Amino acid sequence: MLQELKRSPLYLILFAVMAIMLLPFFWTVTTSFKTPQEAQSYPPTWIPKQLRWQNYIEAWNAAPFGRYFLNSLFVATATAIGGVITSVLAAYAFAKMNFIGKNVLFYLLVGTMMIPGQMLLVPNYLTIVKLRWYDTYQALIVPWVANVFGIFLLRQFFRTIPDELWDSAQIDGCSRFRFLWQFVVPLSKPALVTLFLFRFIGSWNAFLWVLIMTSREEMRTLPVGLYYFIGEAGTDYHLLTAAATFAMMPIIFLFLVAQRQFIQGVARTGLK
Amino acid sequence: MYKKVVIVLAVLFIGVLAIGQVEIEFWHAMRGGHLETLEAITAQFMEKNPDIVVKLVGQGGYGDLNTKLIAAAAAMQPPTMAQFYADWVAAAYKDALMPLDDLIPEEILSDIPEKLLQACYFDGKLLTIPFNKSTLILFYNTDLVSEPPTTWEELIEMAKALTVDEDGDGTPERYGFGLRPYAEMFTTPFWQAGGRFFSEDMTESLLYSEPGLAALNFLLELKATSLYQTGYLSSPFGSGKIAMYIGSVAGIPYVARAAEGKVNWNTAVLPKGPVNNDSIYMGTDIGIFALNTTPEQREAALKYILYLLSPEAHMAWAKGTGYIPFRKSAITSAEWKAYMAEHPERVAVTEQAFHGFTYPNHPQWYSIRGVIGDMLEAVLLGDMTPEEALQWADETIEEEYLK
Numbered sequence: 001m002l003q004e005l006k007r008s009p010l011y012l013i014l015f016a017v018m019a020i021m022l023l024p025f026f027w028t029v030t031t032s033f034k035t036p037q038e039a040q041s042y043p044p045t046w047i048p049k050q051l052r053w054q055n056y057i058e059a060w061n062a063a064p065f066g067r068y069f070l071n072s073l074f075v076a077t078a079t080a081i082g083g084v085i086t087s088v089l090a091a092y093a094f095a096k097m098n099f100i101g102k103n104v105l106f107y108l109l110v111g112t113m114m115i116p117g118q119m120l121l122v123p124n125y126l127t128i129v130k131l132r133w134y135d136t137y138q139a140l141i142v143p144w145v146a147n148v149f150g151i152f153l154l155r156q157f158f159r160t161i162p163d164e165l166w167d168s169a170q171i172d173g174c175s176r177f178r179f180l181w182q183f184v185v186p187l188s189k190p191a192l193v194t195l196f197l198f199r200f201i202g203s204w205n206a207f208l209w210v211l212i213m214t215s216r217e218e219m220r221t222l223p224v225g226l227y228y229f230i231g232e233a234g235t236d237y238h239l240l241t242a243a244a245t246f247a248m249m250p251i252i253f254l255f256l257v258a259q260r261q262f263i264q265g266v267a268r269t270g271l272k
Numbered sequence: 273m274y275k276k277v278v279i280v281l282a283v284l285f286i287g288v289l290a291i292g293q294v295e296i297e298f299w300h301a302m303r304g305g306h307l308e309t310l311e312a313i314t315a316q317f318m319e320k321n322p323d324i325v326v327k328l329v330g331q332g333g334y335g336d337l338n339t340k341l342i343a344a345a346a347a348m349q350p351p352t353m354a355q356f357y358a359d360w361v362a363a364a365y366k367d368a369l370m371p372l373d374d375l376i377p378e379e380i381l382s383d384i385p386e387k388l389l390q391a392c393y394f395d396g397k398l399l400t401i402p403f404n405k406s407t408l409i410l411f412y413n414t415d416l417v418s419e420p421p422t423t424w425e426e427l428i429e430m431a432k433a434l435t436v437d438e439d440g441d442g443t444p445e446r447y448g449f450g451l452r453p454y455a456e457m458f459t460t461p462f463w464q465a466g467g468r469f470f471s472e473d474m475t476e477s478l479l480y481s482e483p484g485l486a487a488l489n490f491l492l493e494l495k496a497t498s499l500y501q502t503g504y505l506s507s508p509f510g511s512g513k514i515a516m517y518i519g520s521v522a523g524i525p526y527v528a529r530a531a532e533g534k535v536n537w538n539t540a541v542l543p544k545g546p547v548n549n550d551s552i553y554m555g556t557d558i559g560i561f562a563l564n565t566t567p568e569q570r571e572a573a574l575k576y577i578l579y580l581l582s583p584e585a586h587m588a589w590a591k592g593t594g595y596i597p598f599r600k601s602a603i604t605s606a607e608w609k610a611y612m613a614e615h616p617e618r619v620a621v622t623e624q625a626f627h628g629f630t631y632p633n634h635p636q637w638y639s640i641r642g643v644i645g646d647m648l649e650a651v652l653l654g655d656m657t658p659e660e661a662l663q664w665a666d667e668t669i670e671e672e673y674l675k
Contacts, residue, residue: 036529037529037530037532037533040506040507040510040526040529040530041507041511041530062304118339121339121343122342122343122346125340125343125344125346125347126343126346126347129347129349134349207332208332208336208339211331211332211336211340212336212339212340212343215297215299215329215331224332227303227332227333228303228304229303229304230303230333231303231304231306231522234504234506234523234525234526236304
């Protein structure tokens, strides 16, 4: 009892922080039910006077959101799975194997993270066009399958697995690949789930890349659809927030399912 | 629904006639109602020209559009036509666009306000044509203001009189004016006071001048009775919190929505400064790529542009989007007069459309505009005096962008 009382200031702080974090979500969801007038009213209201479900129908019909959803889901899943596979292989080599130039190569790779993405946009566009991938799913997926951040994240995690495990597996005649698949991967589940989520969310939210690499409506994804509601002299907040709400649902669902693993993954790799 | 069926049928019909067709892509940044209007006008054009297919490709916002255009031009795969801000053309597309000088009939060119067309000339060549243009306009609450102010002095006086602080706590319950700090809030009064941005040879920045000081002092005086905020002013105006404000005509639909059932309002031409009551012309122009397009595509694009400029399409565009009509013959037509009778807020918009100015066609204008915006904010927040701020802006602009 006393213990809990002592902790109460901590809970109070945590609660305040939680409220701050949740506020944008709360605002988004409540605004998505307001009338256009109320969404723009001044001073703003917190709770809608009446629920306007129609916003969702209007927002959904404003652009081909069904197609956008399927595209986002497909591209994000493919990118995340591919990203995890390549990162596991590369990270294992960097964490557990010895070869000439290992450190130089690793720092070179990490160094590429410093190059701002915007700078690479034009060269990347040229590459995609030359490959004849413009306006295809390959253009949206393949360039994002290899990913330095993932290699870095998993390397940190793999290094916490004791080398003795490999030594004894080797004595029993285990191959490197089998060791990776049967020992390292199961032991690293939290890190893999974390990486999967990072990659999935990154791909789910990608806007500029999709816009630049496609022009057909059928190739575009959810964030491009959200742009539809932002005008030059104002924004249709009641529709934008409705669309944003249905666009973030899958991510929230995914996070709830994988929450435990995700938190472990972040905590154990020392990433903040 | 009916409109959609017509479009689908039109597309099918065109599909049947697909032999010998030319396809052109038009990259744009239009969304929402603006896009719907563009789609309808384009469908009409294709109906009349079954041998041409215009593919409208949205490329997000303007910044995204420019990024993509740069990449596409570098890859030698630009669209047939696109929307451009003048400074984009000056920076990157001067040699990639098709000169339109001899292709647009003189009777159309002379029908467009000269100042508006000026910004479409680069090194003496006409490379673009005005497309979605807007100006600033005065919004005023007709429940509070019977006659809108016509000069700076009247505006300041009225704003003062309309500011109400009944409980005397220093924060007015109602403000006479609303002020949002962005570059055009300075450049427009600067121009109205006779200001010019650069010397003829574009090596000197001329903000620190009589007109510059006059504009800033005018805004400072106005600020004393203003709600000052960085967000759009349509909401506080619609709820009666501010009695007047100056903003883009593109804000009209938002004002209408915010004010519905709360306040009555109208628009007026901008109050006159020491020299004139011109507004900045905002918005983009359209041009045709000469780079890697076929003669047939260029010809089709030109046909499409001429259609957009036709009185019929031009008026449909202005009505559907709220952008300014800029052909003299269109606004003097019976159709437009009938439209204004039904939409009183468009009367002042139509008049203001012929009193405007444009920025110099400098490739770095976007960044220069940013410096002007920072300068204005520094003055309005009291961080710098008008003299200091104007000198700082001149120095920064000259050092970073003109030398």
